[in-house]
Amino acid sequence: MKRKMFLKDLGQKVICKMKKNLENTEVPKVVVVGHVDHGKSSFIGRFLFDVGEVQKEKFDELKKASERRGVEFEFAFLLDALQDERDQGITIDTTRIFFKTKLRKYVFIDAPGHKEFIRNMITGASSADIAILIVDVDEGIKQQTKKHAYLLKLLGIEQIITLFNKMDKVNYSEEKYTQTKFDLNKYLAEIGIKCHSSIPISSKLGDNIVSLSKNMKWYSGPLFVNVLDNFKVSETKISEVIRFPVQDIYKIGEKRVVVGRIESGRISKGTKLIFLPSNERVDVKTIEVWPKAKKEYVIGDCIGITLSEQIFVDKGNMASDTIFPPKLTNRFESIVFWLSEKKISSKKKYFMKINTGEYEVSVNRIKRVIDTENLNIKKNNTVYKNDVCELVIHSSQLIPMDDYSFNKSTARFCLLDNEEIVAGGIIDLKNYPDQREVKELPKRNITPENYSVSEIDRSMKFNHRPGIIWLTGLSGSGKSTIAKNVEKKLFKRNLNVFSLDGDNLRIGLNKNLAFSPEDRTENIRRTAEVAKLFTQAGFIVLVSLISPYRSERKKARDIRSELFREIYIKASVEVCSKRDVKGLYAKAVSGEIKNFTGISSPYEEPEKPDLVINTSIEDVDESVNKLEEYILNEFSF
Amino acid sequence: MHKNLKKLENESIYIFRQAYRSIPNIALLWSLGKDSNVMLWLAFKAFLGKIPFPLVHVDTGKKFKEMYAFRDKYEKEWKLNLIRGSCPPLEKIDPSLPPAARSAARKTEGLRDIIKNKKFKGIIAGIRRDEQGTRAKERIFSPRDVTGNWNIKNQPPEFWDQSNFNYPDSVHIRIHPLLGWTELDIWQYIKNENIPVVDLYFSKKGKRFRSLGDNDITFPVKSSAKSIDEIIEELKVSKTSERSGRAMDHEEENVFERLRSKGYM
Numbered sequence: 001m002k003r004k005m006f007l008k009d010l011g012q013k014v015i016c017k018m019k020k021n022l023e024n025t026e027v028p029k030v031v032v033v034g035h036v037d038h039g040k041s042s043f044i045g046r047f048l049f050d051v052g053e054v055q056k057e058k059f060d061e062l063k064k065a066s067e068r069r070g071v072e073f074e075f076a077f078l079l080d081a082l083q084d085e086r087d088q089g090i091t092i093d094t095t096r097i098f099f100k101t102k103l104r105k106y107v108f109i110d111a112p113g114h115k116e117f118i119r120n121m122i123t124g125a126s127s128a129d130i131a132i133l134i135v136d137v138d139e140g141i142k143q144q145t146k147k148h149a150y151l152l153k154l155l156g157i158e159q160i161i162t163l164f165n166k167m168d169k170v171n172y173s174e175e176k177y178t179q180t181k182f183d184l185n186k187y188l189a190e191i192g193i194k195c196h197s198s199i200p201i202s203s204k205l206g207d208n209i210v211s212l213s214k215n216m217k218w219y220s221g222p223l224f225v226n227v228l229d230n231f232k233v234s235e236t237k238i239s240e241v242i243r244f245p246v247q248d249i250y251k252i253g254e255k256r257v258v259v260g261r262i263e264s265g266r267i268s269k270g271t272k273l274i275f276l277p278s279n280e281r282v283d284v285k286t287i288e289v290w291p292k293a294k295k296e297y298v299i300g301d302c303i304g305i306t307l308s309e310q311i312f313v314d315k316g317n318m319a320s321d322t323i324f325p326p327k328l329t330n331r332f333e334s335i336v337f338w339l340s341e342k343k344i345s346s347k348k349k350y351f352m353k354i355n356t357g358e359y360e361v362s363v364n365r366i367k368r369v370i371d372t373e374n375l376n377i378k379k380n381n382t383v384y385k386n387d388v389c390e391l392v393i394h395s396s397q398l399i400p401m402d403d404y405s406f407n408k409s410t411a412r413f414c415l416l417d418n419e420e421i422v423a424g425g426i427i428d429l430k431n432y433p434d435q436r437e438v439k440e441l442p443k444r445n446i447t448p449e450n451y452s453v454s455e456i457d458r459s460m461k462f463n464h465r466p467g468i469i470w471l472t473g474l475s476g477s478g479k480s481t482i483a484k485n486v487e488k489k490l491f492k493r494n495l496n497v498f499s500l501d502g503d504n505l506r507i508g509l510n511k512n513l514a515f516s517p518e519d520r521t522e523n524i525r526r527t528a529e530v531a532k533l534f535t536q537a538g539f540i541v542l543v544s545l546i547s548p549y550r551s552e553r554k555k556a557r558d559i560r561s562e563l564f565r566e567i568y569i570k571a572s573v574e575v576c577s578k579r580d581v582k583g584l585y586a587k588a589v590s591g592e593i594k595n596f597t598g599i600s601s602p603y604e605e606p607e608k609p610d611l612v613i614n615t616s617i618e619d620v621d622e623s624v625n626k627l628e629e630y631i632l633n634e635f636s637f
Numbered sequence: 638m639h640k641n642l643k644k645l646e647n648e649s650i651y652i653f654r655q656a657y658r659s660i661p662n663i664a665l666l667w668s669l670g671k672d673s674n675v676m677l678w679l680a681f682k683a684f685l686g687k688i689p690f691p692l693v694h695v696d697t698g699k700k701f702k703e704m705y706a707f708r709d710k711y712e713k714e715w716k717l718n719l720i721r722g723s724c725p726p727l728e729k730i731d732p733s734l735p736p737a738a739r740s741a742a743r744k745t746e747g748l749r750d751i752i753k754n755k756k757f758k759g760i761i762a763g764i765r766r767d768e769q770g771t772r773a774k775e776r777i778f779s780p781r782d783v784t785g786n787w788n789i790k791n792q793p794p795e796f797w798d799q800s801n802f803n804y805p806d807s808v809h810i811r812i813h814p815l816l817g818w819t820e821l822d823i824w825q826y827i828k829n830e831n832i833p834v835v836d837l838y839f840s841k842k843g844k845r846f847r848s849l850g851d852n853d854i855t856f857p858v859k860s861s862a863k864s865i866d867e868i869i870e871e872l873k874v875s876k877t878s879e880r881s882g883r884a885m886d887h888e889e890e891n892v893f894e895r896l897r898s899k900g901y902m
Contacts, residue, residue: 026640055878065890081770082789083891092790095773096766098819105641107817119794123776126796155796247651248658252685261651290685300643302650304685315658339794353799414799421794421801 027098027105028233031128033121033152035142036113038134039165041091043203044108045075050210051225053099054078075203079110090114094124103229113144118151118386119339122424125152129233131160137180137200138169141187143373150191150372150388154337154426156408158234159194161227168202172215190375197227238298241265242273242321243402243410245355246313250304257288257304258313260356263409265321267305268296273319275311276328276400278562279436283308310456312465312562316357318400318410326400326410327434333367334413336391336425342417344383344391349608350422352395354413359399360608361415365392391425396554397561403429458538462496464636466535466563468528469627470556472547472606473569474598475584476576478615478623479544482569485624487542490631496538500531502545515595521552528556535563540635548603565634567627568609573598575616642826646679649814651798652777653683656759656812657690659802663759663812664720666748666902667692669704670849671834672763675823676815677715678832680761688718693760695722695747699740699851707835722751735888737854738896745901749785752809761812762902767819768879769886771894776800777816783807785900811902820847820879821872828865839863847879854884 032040048054058078065086066073077086085092091112098107111124125131131152135145152160162184170176177200188195199208200219207213209224222230242265250257271284287293288304297303307313320326338344344363352361367390369378383389404411404426411427459465469486471479483499490497502523506513510526513519524547534541547553557564576598577585588596595601611630613623638646656663665680665688667673680688694708712719724747730739752760766773776792778800793801802810815823827834837846837857844857845868858881862868880886886893893901 026644055876057877057881061887061890068890079770081773081894083894084790093774093792095770096817097773098767120792123792123795247654250685252687257685259654261647288685290682300647302647302654302683351803409797412797414797416801416803419801419803419805421799424794424796424799 025104026233027107028129028231029107029109029127030130030132030228031109031111031125032132032134033111033125033148034113034134035136035139035144035148036090036115038113038136038139038142038145039076039203040113040134041076041079041110042074043134043163043165043201043209044097044110045078046203046206047209047224048078048097048099048108049075050206051099051101092117093120096124101225101229106228111148113148115144115147115386118147118337119421121148122151122155122337122339125157126155126424128155128157130228130231131157132163133160133184134163134165135180135184136166136169137164137173137176138166140180141183145184146187147372147386149188149193150370151337153191153193154335154388154424157193159196160188161196161224161231162188162198163224164198164200165203167200167207167213167216168205172200172207172213174216174218177219196231197221199224199227236299238266239264240321241324241407242267242271242319243326243407244273244305244319245357245410246275246315246317246319247356248315249313252288255288255306256310256313257306258319259288259302259304260319261302262297262299263355264299264407266296266298267303272322273307274322274325275313276318276320276325276436277398278312278317279328280311281322282311310454310460312456314562316355318355318357320400325436326402326407327429327432328398328400328436329429329432329434330395330398331364331392332399332401332432333390333392333428333430334425335428336389336415336423338383338385338387338389338423340417340420340422341385342420342422348417351416352393352399352413353416354399354401355410357399359395359397361393361395363391364394366390367392396557398435401427401429403427455536455538459637462538464495464540465634466538467540467631467635468531468535468556468560468564469540469542469567469631470531470547470553470564471542471544471567471569472553472609474571474573474576474603475546475596476579476581477569477571478613478620479546479569481620482613482615482623482627483542483544485620486627486631489624489628490540493632495540495636497540497542498534499542499544500527500534502527502543505530515601517549520548524552524556528559531556532559535560540631546597546603548597548601550604550607553606565610565630566606567630568606568612569623570605570612570614571616638829639825642822642829645818645822646682646826648817649676649679650683652812652814653680653761655798655800656761656778656810656814657684660759660810660812662690662755662757663761664691664693664751664755664757665761666763667694667708667717667719668763668849668902669694669700669708669835670763671823671827671838672765672815672818674832674834675818675826676761676763678830679814691718691720691755693720693722693748693751695724695744695751697724697743697747697851699853701835701837701849701852703835703837704849707833711833720751720755722747725750734895735885735892737884738888738892740851740854741885742896742899742901745785745896745899748902749900752785757809759810759812761814763815764813764902765815765818765820765823769893771897772816775811775813775816777813778802779811779813780804780808781811781900785809787811787898787900789894789898821869824865824869824872828869838868840867847882850883856882856884858882 062077095110109124111121201208243263247260285306285308352359369389402411415423487499513523531541587593588599597603724743730742776795840860840863845860846857862871
């Protein structure tokens with residue numbers, strides 16, 4: 001009796017305090033997870049019904065429908081909206097229900113418990129503020145109970161409410177409840193999730209959900225509804241660390257507006273930012289918001305900004321404060337949930353999306369696969385659908401990112417394999433150095449002079465951006481021919497364009513180089529550096545160079561990756577040797593020329609070139625037009 | 638602005654910008670109702686005052702005259718790039734559907750024609766999860782196959798604001814910027830931002846429309862709410878569903894699911 005009074009009293013006090021805020025609070029999203037058939041949908045349905053939030057017509061409609069079908073009405077029917085779900089009695093896809101208790105509004109997210117539908121569970125749970133794990137006390141802890149708990153942890157949930165359902169089926173046994181709770185808490189502690197509260201309930205009969213159970217006098221804890229209403233959702237802190245991923249660039253009149261969402265910190269006029277990967281520093285000139293901008297915006301806000309200086313900013317770049325910029329790296333470790341039937345392959349290229357950035361990556365190594373059942377490392381280092389594993393990931397580009405412990409929202413990503421999202425993961429950078437210094441100049445007592453005319457001023461005058469168009473392909477594939485013709489055409493269009501030819505460079509600058517792998521490497525380095533100088537002068541440079549090794553082309557790209565485009569001029573050895581304009585193939589075959597690419601030296605095809613021109617199929621005009629169009633698209637304003 | 642509204646507004650703007658950068662050739666469905674007006678407003682915010690893609694009104698020819706007047710007024714005032722689409726006659730629609738649903742399905746066909754003719758790869762629609770059970774299961778970016786069908790049992794994952802935009806060329810994506818909003822949020826936002834709506838939402842002779850559709854299958858509900866404030870107060874205590882005045886929802890248990898799996902909004 002005393003306890004009831006206390007609860008009522010507590011409830012009243014909280015109601016008074018919170019009612020005032022009901023209008024102005026955020027609406028917590030609550031996800032309910034657990035093993036299949038442990039009663040997630042039924043629990044939510046019962047809770048909705050008990051707080052008086054079920055629309056009468058909906059209830060009547062469903063009741064009629066179950067009578068028609070000759071099945072007993074279940075509260076789960078309120079949520080399982082698909083015909084198939086009601087027929088099979090399981091939830092297939094996640095759903096959301098909006099409602100309020102006396103104290104605040106909620107969005108409940110019902111997640112499917114069947115292991116086939118993990119991707120739907122993740123879709124539902126990834127946006128939750130509060131998580132509830134349901135266990136059928138009669139069945140006890142099952143495979144998906146553990147898997148879901150583990151996934152919640154990866155999704156960033158730190159503490160959960162656990163409900164022990166179907167108490168009516170075990171005669172409201174305290175012992176059964178205590179044992180199951182003990183087992184579950186042990187597992188949760190091992191994976192690092194805090195249990196906020198545990199409550200024995202029966203969804204079928206409504207015990208301890210909104211009204212106190214008469215059948216469990218031994219239970220002295222609070223009702224579910226009170227626990228929920230008092231659950232404090234951690235408030236978003238506005239830190240000094242700024243993260244502003246660039247979502248897009250809008251050209252509005254004369255303004256170039258950089259739009260994005262603030263993922264951390266605050267931004268106002270005058271805020272100093274670093275843009276990565278270019279590592280350029282710039283101030284916020286204006287904030288652009290329709291119809292009128294406020295002075296300051298904070299985490300969560302979608303805004304636009306203009307910059308005090310014109311620098312090259314592209315979508316997918318990351319702006320940050322100048323003191324704690326994110327790390328820039330092309331290697332990192334991650335904990336990943338794998339959602340696909342497709343096997344992980346280290347030979348495959350994956351597409352990684354992190355914030356607004358998109359990068360090509362590969363899985364360098366599967367470090368280990370975790371068995372979420374017992375937290376052991378699986379002996380078989382193969383990743384199957386719905387497994388959790390640790391991967392080492394490599395990329396050809398430097399990617400700005402944070403360690404998950406530093407800032408969650410800029411430390412998680414998804415992987416795509418062609419047309420499918422195959423995985424999601426969180427980033428662990430502890431073992432990896434920041435490579436931002438590679439963007440800085442080597443410290444050898446050399447202080448570079450600033451250019452008196454900036455690159456952006458040049459390109460504004462020339463009306464196009466500078467660029468390096470790197471034509472790679474076998475000797476005789478048509479690189480020089482295409483480059484020469486495109487150069488002519490672009491020149492006629494008033495573009496500043498110049499063509500660097502491998503053979504010509506070998507007459508002068510690269511005179512001392514032969515065709516050994518080392519010399520080829522140096523040949524490419526010098527050529528790329530010359531190309532870079534041309535871009536600094538505002539030119540579009542066409543480089544025709546066999547450049548047979550992937551790694552060397554990558555180095556060339558890294559010199560100015562934002563302006564570099566790899567064009568694969570494709571033609572088979574057979575076609576090229578048939579053409580043999582310079583008579584080189586004949587000499588190579590006879591052995592007169594050594595280290596000849598395609599004959600006695602390898603050519604590594606580009607894996608994902610920016611453009612492919614297949615000269616065995618396309619004629620010269622087609623090839624030239626294609627490249628011209630591509631360049632105009634990419635580089636002219 | 639209320640914290641919750643601010644959060645919803647930001648989410649919607651993010652979705653708009655993500656759609657515009659990731660999907661070529663998109664359009665916004667403007668059905669003239671309260672939700673699509675809010676959506677339009679959010680698009681103005683996302684694109685800083687000028688919407689960089691067309692709006693589409695799929696006209697069944699059976700809207701209320703007040704709705705047509707509203708359309709014509711704001712098309713001019715807001716300088717909208719509006720495409721008007723028409724719908725095929727009832728005879729061409731699946732006769733196995735119950736009468737009201739069959740009538741509503743004309744709109745699906747009209748939309749399908751426009752998508753095909755204009756080669757749209759993305760269609761922005763103002764549906765909300767709180768309206769109806771199958772809408773509650775929607776993704777923000779939801780792929781539709783070549784015939785417009787929704788594969789409800791095999792939806793792609795969507796988490797951490799990451800979605801898939803890589804689909805075969807025959808697929809178009811439905812974009813749902815208002816999925817997380819409730820009816821009450823919509824009205825509070827309308828009030829907050831002073832967004833115009835058709836008069837039919839306000840009570841006349843003890844009745845008002847809560848949801849607007851075709852004039853022969855949409856009915857007013859009992860209400861005394863004559864202003865936005867009164868509507869907000871009414872909704873805080875209402876226990877009837879928003880679509881109770883929509884005949885097609887109540888004909889058969891799964892009829893709305895059937896309509897939606899064939900491409901209805």
